[in-house]
Amino acid sequence: MAMKALIIAEHAARIPGFPGETPTACVEILGASLLARIVAHLDRSGFQETVIVTDIDAKQAQRGLKDRTDVCFVHTDTAHLWRTSERAFEEMESAGIRGVAVLRADCYAEIDWQAVLAHHMHYGNRVTRIWCGDEPCACDIFMVSAARRNEAATLMRNSLHEERTAGVRYRVSEGEYINELRDCHMLQELAKDALYRLNQIEPIGREARPGIWIGEGARVEKEARLVAPVFVGARARVHGGAVVTRDSILEHHVSVDCGSVIEDAWVQPFTGIGAGLDVTHAVLNGDKLFHLKRNVEVTTFDAKLLRQRKQSAAARTAQAAAALFSYIPAQIMHSKRRPAVAEAPCRPAVTVEVERQPENVAKLAPGLAVVRRYGNE
Amino acid sequence: MKRMPERMNNSGAKNFLADVQPLLNADRPQVVFDLSQVQQLDVAGVEVLLHCMRQVMRRDGDLKLAALSDQAAIVLEMTRTERLFEIYKTSTDAVRSFSSFLPNTLRRSYVESRIAA
Numbered sequence: 376m377a378m379k380a381l382i383i384a385e386h387a388a389r390i391p392g393f394p395g396e397t398p399t400a401c402v403e404i405l406g407a408s409l410l411a412r413i414v415a416h417l418d419r420s421g422f423q424e425t426v427i428v429t430d431i432d433a434k435q436a437q438r439g440l441k442d443r444t445d446v447c448f449v450h451t452d453t454a455h456l457w458r459t460s461e462r463a464f465e466e467m468e469s470a471g472i473r474g475v476a477v478l479r480a481d482c483y484a485e486i487d488w489q490a491v492l493a494h495h496m497h498y499g500n501r502v503t504r505i506w507c508g509d510e511p512c513a514c515d516i517f518m519v520s521a522a523r524r525n526e527a528a529t530l531m532r533n534s535l536h537e538e539r540t541a542g543v544r545y546r547v548s549e550g551e552y553i554n555e556l557r558d559c560h561m562l563q564e565l566a567k568d569a570l571y572r573l574n575q576i577e578p579i580g581r582e583a584r585p586g587i588w589i590g591e592g593a594r595v596e597k598e599a600r601l602v603a604p605v606f607v608g609a610r611a612r613v614h615g616g617a618v619v620t621r622d623s624i625l626e627h628h629v630s631v632d633c634g635s636v637i638e639d640a641w642v643q644p645f646t647g648i649g650a651g652l653d654v655t656h657a658v659l660n661g662d663k664l665f666h667l668k669r670n671v672e673v674t675t676f677d678a679k680l681l682r683q684r685k686q687s688a689a690a691r692t693a694q695a696a697a698a699l700f701s702y703i704p705a706q707i708m709h710s711k712r713r714p715a716v717a718e719a720p721c722r723p724a725v726t727v728e729v730e731r732q733p734e735n736v737a738k739l740a741p742g743l744a745v746v747r748r749y750g751n752e
Numbered sequence: 753m754k755r756m757p758e759r760m761n762n763s764g765a766k767n768f769l770a771d772v773q774p775l776l777n778a779d780r781p782q783v784v785f786d787l788s789q790v791q792q793l794d795v796a797g798v799e800v801l802l803h804c805m806r807q808v809m810r811r812d813g814d815l816k817l818a819a820l821s822d823q824a825a826i827v828l829e830m831t832r833t834e835r836l837f838e839i840y841k842t843s844t845d846a847v848r849s850f851s852s853f854l855p856n857t858l859r860r861s862y863v864e865s866r867i868a869a
Contacts, residue, residue, distance in 0.1 A: 570855075571855045571858070572855045573855075582853065584814070585849055585851070585852050585853035585854070586838075586849075586853040586854075586855075586858070597809075600805075600809065600836060602835065602836065602837065602838055603838055603849075603853065603858070604853065604855070604858065618835065618836060620835040620836065621835070621838075621858070636835065
């Protein structure tokens with residue numbers, strides 16, 4: 376049975392606690408954006424076409440989806456996002472299309488869409504809402520009959536929070552996977568579930584060793600240690616002596632300097648991690664860090680700790696060259712300024728004099744006597 | 753696969769290192785240490801583990817640990833060296849993990865921690 380999908384990706388959507396200003400749809404998960412991951416699942420489920428209505432910058436939103444002919448982007452401004460979605464739905468109606476999946480790109484769901492459509496048709500629903508147990512799924516995922524424009528219009532006007540007529544609910548079964556991405560913990564859980572193959576998300580890269588995925592053009596120096604399961608994204612760099620250990624994810628263009636240890640951490644693209652640091656249980660994005668155990672976001676203002684790397688390759692090369700040229704003179708100056716090493720003090724002559732010259736005793740304060748430590752004198 | 757002795761103190765560690773040296777000198781060595789019998793693991797023992805890991809990495813191989821006794825697990829955690837090794841519940845899992853990624857064997861602790869949370 377033919378289906379189409381309509382995804383609404385809002386620029387303003389954010390995952391609470393996620394460091395930085397990345398819209399939820401553009402958060403990178405093991406080498407591809409959340410939006411690309413949602414589209415990939417819809418592909419696997421047999422959707423004919425996917426329309427994405429978004430107010431996010433085109434370059435950012437289309438990352439990883441540019442060459443797809445079955446994915447159509449509709450860019451609009453924030454004020455007209457829902458009105459444009461309504462129009463996009465109207466244009467999707469075509470011969471043979473039975474249902475349109477309508478969802479927002481702020482959660483991740485692996486639903487058996489063929490079963491949803493069968494359920495939708497069986498009960499003659501106009502709109503079928505996806506439920507998790509006895510509660511409506513916080514993700515606001517719907518299947519709408521393609522011909523029901525008014526139902527779709529009501530949904531859009533309520534920002535997918537409320538439908539016009541409630542149909543028979545579709546309850547998510549145990550085999551299906553839903554992550555509501557309510558906070559940073561759930562986001563990290565999604566990525567870790569992918570590493571442990573608890574969902575269908577595939578890391579983008581080759582499995583260099585069992586449980587170790589390396590993206591295209593990534594450089595891991597020989598002295599660096601990777602302990603499975605880990606993911607090193609495209610063009611990331613792990614310097615010698617660094618340790619990237621279990622449950623860690625380095626997205627593309629991340630750099631980990633010498634001697635740093637990354638454990639159970641998720642590093643977003645273009646983040647530079649300084650040398651000799653110990654980063655655990657955290658989500659990092661540029662110069663910001665969210666600690667998952669303390670629930671605290673920290674911004675570092677020192678590039679020796681965390682830094683935002685430049686997005687253009689030329690700018691990164693220039694930045695590295697500038698750092699090198701500033702480093703060498705600083706080292707020369709440092710060596711010149713260093714004080715001469717003081718000579719080791721020789722044996723204290725005074726003590727010897729005190730021991731050998733009893734006349735010095737007279738200089739002591741009155742009332743004090745000098746007594747030998749041993750002997751009977 | 754090599755079983756570590758009960759006492760990994762100075763002398764025990766030295767003997768153990770002499771024992772495993774031929775394994776480490778192989779081309780791309782794939783080594784598993786079974787720590788189920790370890791009752792005493794001191795700094796010398798940890799140093800031997802790190803030394804073996806370094807040697808194995810230099811030859812593009814890997815060293816994995818299996819069946820850690822409570823004593824060994826605590827010492828490795830205290831010295832923060834447990835993060836350097838892949839650790840499996842059984843030696844069989846560790847050996848099999850060289851040929852393919854076994855999320856189930858590693859997943860157990862992850863799923864347990866998720867349930868606890």
